[in-house]
Amino acid sequence: MFTVAILTISDMGFRGERIDASGDVIRQMVSRLEAQVVEYGIVPDEGPIISAKLKEWADRGDVDVIITTGGTGLGPRDVTPEATLAVVDRVVPGLAEVMRAEGLKQTPYAMLSRGVAGIRGQCLIVNLPGSPKGVAEGLEAILPVLTHAADILKGRTTDHSSASKVE
Amino acid sequence: MFTVAILTISDMGFRGERIDASGDVIRQMVSRLEAQVVEYGIVPDEGPIISAKLKEWADRGDVDVIITTGGTGLGPRDVTPEATLAVVDRVVPGLAEVMRAEGLKQTPYAMLSRGVAGIRGQCLIVNLPGSPKGVAEGLEAILPVLTHAADILKGRTTDHSSASKVE
Amino acid sequence: MFTVAILTISDMGFRGERIDASGDVIRQMVSRLEAQVVEYGIVPDEGPIISAKLKEWADRGDVDVIITTGGTGLGPRDVTPEATLAVVDRVVPGLAEVMRAEGLKQTPYAMLSRGVAGIRGQCLIVNLPGSPKGVAEGLEAILPVLTHAADILKGRTTDHSSASKVE
Numbered sequence: 007m008f009t010v011a012i013l014t015i016s017d018m019g020f021r022g023e024r025i026d027a028s029g030d031v032i033r034q035m036v037s038r039l040e041a042q043v044v045e046y047g048i049v050p051d052e053g054p055i056i057s058a059k060l061k062e063w064a065d066r067g068d069v070d071v072i073i074t075t076g077g078t079g080l081g082p083r084d085v086t087p088e089a090t091l092a093v094v095d096r097v098v099p100g101l102a103e104v105m106r107a108e109g110l111k112q113t114p115y116a117m118l119s120r121g122v123a124g125i126r127g128q129c130l131i132v133n134l135p136g137s138p139k140g141v142a143e144g145l146e147a148i149l150p151v152l153t154h155a156a157d158i159l160k161g162r163t164t165d166h167s168s169a170s171k172v173e
Numbered sequence: 174m175f176t177v178a179i180l181t182i183s184d185m186g187f188r189g190e191r192i193d194a195s196g197d198v199i200r201q202m203v204s205r206l207e208a209q210v211v212e213y214g215i216v217p218d219e220g221p222i223i224s225a226k227l228k229e230w231a232d233r234g235d236v237d238v239i240i241t242t243g244g245t246g247l248g249p250r251d252v253t254p255e256a257t258l259a260v261v262d263r264v265v266p267g268l269a270e271v272m273r274a275e276g277l278k279q280t281p282y283a284m285l286s287r288g289v290a291g292i293r294g295q296c297l298i299v300n301l302p303g304s305p306k307g308v309a310e311g312l313e314a315i316l317p318v319l320t321h322a323a324d325i326l327k328g329r330t331t332d333h334s335s336a337s338k339v340e
Numbered sequence: 341m342f343t344v345a346i347l348t349i350s351d352m353g354f355r356g357e358r359i360d361a362s363g364d365v366i367r368q369m370v371s372r373l374e375a376q377v378v379e380y381g382i383v384p385d386e387g388p389i390i391s392a393k394l395k396e397w398a399d400r401g402d403v404d405v406i407i408t409t410g411g412t413g414l415g416p417r418d419v420t421p422e423a424t425l426a427v428v429d430r431v432v433p434g435l436a437e438v439m440r441a442e443g444l445k446q447t448p449y450a451m452l453s454r455g456v457a458g459i460r461g462q463c464l465i466v467n468l469p470g471s472p473k474g475v476a477e478g479l480e481a482i483l484p485v486l487t488h489a490a491d492i493l494k495g496r497t498t499d500h501s502s503a504s505k506v507e
Contacts, residue, residue, distance in 0.1 A: 103441075273433075284432075
């Protein structure tokens, strides 16, 4: 069992000019796991605001995984990866690599997705693209490892993890 | 329609001891797109010189995409990725990942190519390897998305881009 | 012919509570190449200690490639990638990408492996996972290019390398 926070990053969503379909996709897909959504929010595409929200949730202690959607493209307002990198201690490059590789099976534009993943304290932060389709494809690719990742981060598999390092 | 600048990075090319076949390959391949080559230059493998030229072109406002060739290997003079990272605001990891993945289908040495891609202002900068073969393979992999990338960076598809973030 | 140093990073291995099977796997696999293992050590999962050992070996001049095992996961003590990034001048992202991509053919958990590769001076440093299985799979993927990489870094193929940049 682990907890999830969903952060939608979208100027239009924040202004209420658009329904947050992508946040709903995350919520539905996460429900397939032994996971509980404990936070949800929408912020505009502003680096400092995104970083502040990620820090607030990650440092609170009861959020295991933060999943963001939006702001990962090439547009001038797309700064989610930079706002994420600004607050993580350690990056997890493989999660973003896998999401892009899976996305490329659907469309070459997936190579333009700039999402990152990283760890702040004991919290994993993962950037997904903005579109519901991009979210579904990206999350599908990493869903199989999220529970294990949360367990390691919370120290619930410390012994096994330490052992497996050398054995 | 977008504009391209080609920067060949090579000590021997700069000294006129070698024909710049790779620059020609870029020129030919780019001509398949609705693109116009507006600048071309050769610089030696010197970080500050490479960075200065990238800044000059990116900040001028009329260059949408800069494609470099050379300086991405393990040799002591190969510093193109570092010179590029020094001037970009945001990285686009997927472009480099795709070029290496495609290159690996031809040769395992592709995993040693250290090229990066990133954005400075509204200009996309992409590092290609130095050999004509490496350039052809790498550019082939990203050619399908260059026009779209330039459109987003210039704000020509801003509305669609913003919309697709949440929808 | 090139030289290799093996660094096992493991709290339990350092305390003598576990046999270093992964170090042995590296030793056996490297023996397939024209390579000589000139150093071997075990350090705990402490960033500054890892960085200091990497610097010591890389700066000595007689170590061409350092292969580390351990400390690349999500656990709170897993800091090998950060300790490596702290001492390299230039990163070689393709080596880590390839190892993860190969690992994914065996298990989705490979996407959580955070290993990096980079160059300090003329020495290549590569992080492998901690488990013998992870080490074997990762090393298998990059073994075909290690000799060439060492040759370029030591300047033994300088002429060819410079030539291939433009030609």
